[in-house]
Amino acid sequence: MLHARLTSSEKRRSLRSALASGELLRFPGSFSPLVSLLIERIGFEGIYVSGAVLSADLGLPDVGLTTLSEVSRRGHEIARVSNLPAIVDVDTGFGEPLNVARTIQVLEDLGLAGCHLEDQRNPKRCGHLDHKQIVPVEEMTRKIRAAADARRDPDFLLIARTDAAAMEGIDAAIERGHRYIEAGADALFPEALRDRREFERYREAVDVPLIANMTEFGKSELLPVSTLRELEYNIVLYPVSALRLAMFAVESGLRRIADEGTQVGLIGAMQTRRDLYALLDYEAYTAFDRDLFDFSTPE
Template sequence: MSGLIAADTPASTKRAAFRAGLTSGTIQQFPGAFNPLTAKLIQEIGFEGVYVSGAVLSADLGLPDIGLTTLTEVSGRGQQIARVTDLPVLIDADTGFGEPMSAARTVTVMEDAGIAGLHLEDQVNPKRCGHLDGKAVVPTGEMVRRLRAAVSARRDPDFVICARTDAAGIDGVDAAIERAKAYADAGADLIFTEALHTEAEFEKFRAAVDVPLLANMTEFGKSELVPAKTLEQIGYNAVIYPVTTLRLAMFAAEQGLREIAETGTQAGLLDRMQHRSRLYELLDYERYNEFDSGIFNFTLRADTGQGKGQQR
């Protein structure tokens, strides 16, 4: 049954792998998974980790990314995703779902869900998508208290606490750098600066901050899409692609549904679909069948008067 139903790798091992990856000199690529099946695909293709985006979870629920989701919803989806993969999972915990004791509770809930790390941001509630205008950030001291509470609640020392700052788009890169230094001093293991515009800004940030850094390569936002190798050469330690898989899937779904609406059949779409056999392969259907057969392999013999079936 190894690897069926749930991944074999314990959460502690995934967290240790995440920490080791951040100091390996190789950039850790974490594509976003909008569901557990996508996480299985991310692992099969060979990425280093899986990301769970708050924007994606909101969109999946038919909501905008403005802080409407709850800790229960986010941790529940994170647990579903972490359960099926041997890779570490980094999750978007928004502002920690409250102040600052709620941020502490968020850490314990995410640990219990099997997550390898989370990021907390310094936006004011209600938050906005990091690549939209009109954001506001809390005072640095308030975010420092949020982070210290989160760090104090951590039980597994390998659980990664990442601090995200949205200050670059509001007060400039220099202000974001000062905040990042304060957040690192408060115990953040990883710094995520949202909405840097150019490769030069990523370089400036790396030169100024002496802690592991995470880059966000989201499409249609404010950041130039910098290749992973270039980010690695600059000195970044991790990169997320938060909404990519959802955007790909939704584009394909919309195109297909429009064709069915227009033609009355999906016959012309078959070459753009994942084949049933490929889905079964990804789900490991054959091994489930073998497991089923190995368990339910009894036959009923002729009645011996005791009225019991004899297991073979």
């Protein structure tokens, strides 16, 4: 009720423990606290706050226009309600190494379990689009060192994302991954790998936790959980799935209301009041309120 039962430190430790187990952890993307409650209820292992989703929800393209304040606020709102660890996308870190250092400490204070930082040049773009530009490896390693030095909680997970595979090939992406780990990253996120063979090759080349991005309509083959487990990946992201599902349903429903002049025919496609209240745990709030107000005041 109100907030998660687990503290931020407990959630970070649980993520570290889960990564050490070798099991594949599933992190659907969330765009609101309510979606986060549903992700936990269904039984996923973590929550992902996608930069692309946050930008879209603000009516912006994913080109690095969001600010640290916007991203950290939404990340905090999402992390607050769930006992699952939440990882947030911080794009290129909102500036130079000193800005990156501040970003890490703000996220720690707001209850996030980890973040990923990428090696694109601003204006950055979705990792599955063409004509991306990446910064020199030395520039990215300075940011990673700043992030690692600024981190106060050693359990806060620092993930380095590289977009080099699409620009310079898989070998360059592997080489950058090694450099990023040396600089202080805990895990690697090789973006826009094309198929099973590339995912397999990256795993063969590095011995740290790896993140697989299973985003729809992108450059990567959509590998099932069974394959990713076989390849020994550690986290799989479904970054935009919930938003795409929601927007498709919203658009379809609104068009039907516009055409028919009523929502009666859509009732069966809606979450019921009962289900919404159960997800919000209304009963616990009501019981809590009755316990507090069990007296009467004088006239």
